[in-house]
Amino acid sequence: MEVKVVQNILKVNEKLADENRKLFAAKDVFVIDVMASPGAGKTSTILATVDSLKDDVNIAVIEGDIASKVDAEKIQEHGVEAVQINTGGACHLDGNMIQNALQVLDLDAIDLLIVENVGNLVCPAEFDLGQSMKLVISSVPEGDDKPLKYPVIFTQADALILNKVDMLEATDFSETAFEEGVRRLNPRAPIFKISATKGDGVEAWTEWLRERVDAASK
Amino acid sequence: MHEMSVTQNVMEIVLQQAKEAGATRVKSVKLRFGTLTSIVPDCVAFYFEQMTPGTLAEGAKLDVEMVPLRLKCGQCGEEFEGQDELDVTCPKCGNPFTETLSGREMEVASIDVDT
Numbered sequence: 001m002e003v004k005v006v007q008n009i010l011k012v013n014e015k016l017a018d019e020n021r022k023l024f025a026a027k028d029v030f031v032i033d034v035m036a037s038p039g040a041g042k043t044s045t046i047l048a049t050v051d052s053l054k055d056d057v058n059i060a061v062i063e064g065d066i067a068s069k070v071d072a073e074k075i076q077e078h079g080v081e082a083v084q085i086n087t088g089g090a091c092h093l094d095g096n097m098i099q100n101a102l103q104v105l106d107l108d109a110i111d112l113l114i115v116e117n118v119g120n121l122v123c124p125a126e127f128d129l130g131q132s133m134k135l136v137i138s139s140v141p142e143g144d145d146k147p148l149k150y151p152v153i154f155t156q157a158d159a160l161i162l163n164k165v166d167m168l169e170a171t172d173f174s175e176t177a178f179e180e181g182v183r184r185l186n187p188r189a190p191i192f193k194i195s196a197t198k199g200d201g202v203e204a205w206t207e208w209l210r211e212r213v214d215a216a217s218k
Numbered sequence: 219m220h221e222m223s224v225t226q227n228v229m230e231i232v233l234q235q236a237k238e239a240g241a242t243r244v245k246s247v248k249l250r251f252g253t254l255t256s257i258v259p260d261c262v263a264f265y266f267e268q269m270t271p272g273t274l275a276e277g278a279k280l281d282v283e284m285v286p287l288r289l290k291c292g293q294c295g296e297e298f299e300g301q302d303e304l305d306v307t308c309p310k311c312g313n314p315f316t317e318t319l320s321g322r323e324m325e326v327a328s329i330d331v332d333t
Binding site: 001002003004005006007008009010011012086090091094122123125126152155184185186187190 | 228
């Protein structure tokens with residue numbers, strides 16, 4: 001006897017992510033899921049974003065790593081609340097891990113919640129967290145072919161950051177090749193070219209973000 | 219990827235559905251994966267073989283249907299399959315603004331059981 005099932009294999013995660021999304025909407029919190037490979041500069045970009053916006057926007061950060069709490073400590077040194085999730089080996093964050101982290105955050109006091117996913121260009125793309133937008137960071141030393149090699153995550157980005165542009169001259173990275181690679185997969189998402197540690201281009205990114213955070217709180 | 223947790227979820231759905239159908243044995247399971255999901259079917263099949271012994275699904279055959287990426291042009295309405303490297307540009311009018319019709323599926327489609 002054949003039994004029709006048609007059930008989403010990730011339905012448990014989808015359900016939790018939907019719960020998160022409703023909660024964020026009710027509390028007027030704008031949530032970014034930050035995805036990139038290890039070393040692309042997720043934490044540096046978050047720190048630059050925090051420093052640029054923290055006087056006007058109430059920010060909190062959820063840090064996802066397989067182990068250690070070094071990232072959360074770095075964020076806290078910049079004066080905003082940070083919660084560390086250790087996935088204990090899992091290659092991505094999921095809706096349930098976010099729900100657990102939310103238990104220690106006061107969403108009424110937060111306008112912008114930045115979630116740093118585990119450094120990985122494959123798995124985080126698959127798991128909805130209930131975020132308002134997905135940010136993908138690529139960096140110059142990784143090479144301009146990342147959109148070709150890891151296409152799925154680039155199709156999902158609502159915004160892209162090309163980080164470490166201060167290193168362009170030291171590499172054979174082609175900005176044109178990178179942008180063409182992205183555009184074939186994702187025609188709409190804006191691309192911000194920044195150096196998170198030197199500050200180049202950060203303001204264009206944070207102003208774009210600020211408009212979205214303001215819109216979410218109205 | 220995370221084929222092990224995906225296969226665990228598959229097992230939960232299959233065993234729950236088999237129980238509801240009053241099954242004595244699951245003969246086969248049909249899964250559908252979109253090509254945009256980065257799932258490796260052989261890897262799911264391996265975990266499935268490891269997880270089924272001692273359950274109603276012991277010895278069940280696993281069929282995986284890969285669902286191609288299908289896109290619809292936002293300008294001329296042309297429907298087409300995504301090309302190599304997931305090029306989303308419309309082959310008819312060259313417009314890059316397209317919507318995804320299929321290719322993100324990750325589901326248990328059906329099970330075949332003895333009752």
